Amino acid sequence: MQEDFLHYVWKHKAFSSQSLKTVSGETISIKHLGQHNHNAGPDFFNGQLSINGQLWAGNIEIHIKSSDWYLHNHEKDKAYDNVILHVVWEHDTEVFRKDNSEIPTLVLKHYVDDALFGNYQKLMKSKSWINCEADFSDIDDFLLNNWLERLFIERLERKSDDISTLLQQSNNDWEAVLFIMLLKNFGLKVNGEAFLSLAKSIDYSVVRKLQNDVLEMEALLFGQAGLLDDDVQEAYHSDLKLRYQYLKQKFTLRNEGVLPLQFFRLRPPNFPTIRLSQFANVYTTEHQLFSKVMVMNKKDEFYKLFNKGVNEFWMTHYTFAKASKISKKLLTKSFIDLLIINTIIPLKFSYAKYQGQSIEGELFDLIKEIKLENNSIVKKFLQLKSLEKNALSSQALLQLKQHYCDKNKCLQCAIGNQLIVKN
Structure with a gap:
């Protein structure tokens, strides 16, 4: 009890x-x-x-x-x-x-009523993956879909709090907030926190000054990340190193708080070197990026915007030291989907909220264009019940599992409520 x-x-x-x-x-x-x-x-x-x-x-x-x-x-x-x-x-x-x-x-x-208390005890005493696992398939579809939409917005509200903090730290510069969030999510799960620390080590005013030169941008990113510290006998590496030394002195750059980048257990296309080169290309070819993403509301528009690869050196390399088969290494649609889910949509939501507007319908349409995410939590829910195959479902299910099921908050959950009051 x-x-x-x-x-x-x-x-x-x-x-x-x-x-x-x-x-x-x-x-x-x-x-x-x-x-x-x-x-x-x-x-x-x-x-x-x-x-x-x-x-x-x-x-x-x-x-x-x-x-x-x-x-x-x-x-x-x-x-x-x-x-x-x-x-x-x-x-x-x-x-x-x-x-x-x-x-x-x-x-x-x-x-x-004894039945009400009995239903509550059944949920609370469950030892299953989620308390309502045995009854999840019987949940009314209309109730479940409405609850998932609400959970998706709740997840955006939580992310909006983090964005508000970044906005305060950047003196209300939305372009700077986009830069930080986008770079973090270029790092995916393995290098996300390291890329976040990298983004926070760079004042966005420096980025604005370097946006017309991809080599300068790469020198900034690779240098701050510590990837130019080694002595590599490669002309491109030496060029970036010289550029970074100049930038470091000119802008008084410091990188003591930047976390080390990880290569271990990553597929070569996800190496931080490749992701940073792709990111540099995005920021040197797309100026005023925040304004652009705020007016876009279709998945294909973002695919076109982020259809970026690497510069010439990285077409034949994954690391500074070893050459590889030539490849443009373009950002994949599945990777861009993650950027839309984790960066663009939360930022759109927060910016609309900042302006006192509501764009929930627009965001529902956009998130539903994106495929269902493939992870262990989503897979397990799909084994229990058939659900709509889009990213709204997967984002909502993550919110459900992490913030309700794992914390035994059945009483605050629409699903738990329905099961408690059933006869």
Whole structure:
């Protein structure tokens, strides 16, 4: 038993409200359940009750046991002086106000349907991959699709908080925020954090000054990443090294906080050298990139925008030291899909929110153009139930698993709610 269940029952009035009585036998009539408080203080604010015909207005506190009042030291907290009803699952002691008057207590378990409590226990005691694994296939499609859309927006809201932090750090420069987010996501999972630290080590004003020269941009990126530190007998490497030494002095560059890049267990097309060259090509061929991505809303437009490869040296190399078969090494559509999912859509959402606009419909259309992501979480859900094969589903399922299933938040989940109240 968790207090969250009692909060759920009270908030949704999922109990028989007829013939309610306190432990002292006083009749209770609920006028208003109160407003759920998720912060410190009583659990529900501004409730209205009639107790033995006397109207009361104030706060409501909920505990599993009455004695939890003292366990939580509420008797010492002025925030609880205005509690008009103590709602508990088990009554094991009386609770008094500072004036020695007893706070009326309602034992909720006497009024909750056995089936409701049984459904809750079944979910909470489950040892499956997700608590509702046995029943997931039976969830109503309409409810599930609506919940997935809501989860997708919730995921964007979470990412929007991170973007707001970046915006503050960059003095409200949206172009700089795009640069940081895009470079991070060019690193994918393995080098994402390293690429993020690289992006944060570069003031965007420097990027603006170097946007017309791909070699200067590569020298900046490779140098800050520490890829020019070794002594390599290669003209291209030597050229970049000289350029970087000049840039480092001119712009007072520092890279002590840049994390080391990883090559281990990466396929050569994902080597950080290749990704940085592709990124340099994006930023030297597409100026005012933020303005461009904000007006685009079709997948094919982004495919065209990011149809970039590497410079001439990297067409025959994956590292500075060893030559390879010639290849343009263009960004693949699947890679661009990830950029749209993890950079473009969150940024579009945050920018619209910043301007006081809502573009949820546009973002739904765009995300649904993109294929379902292929990962272990999505695969497992698809084994349980057939779902729409697009990136909205996969992003929503990640949000569901990571922020609801893994944290046993069935009571805050539309799926869990449906299973709890079913007959």
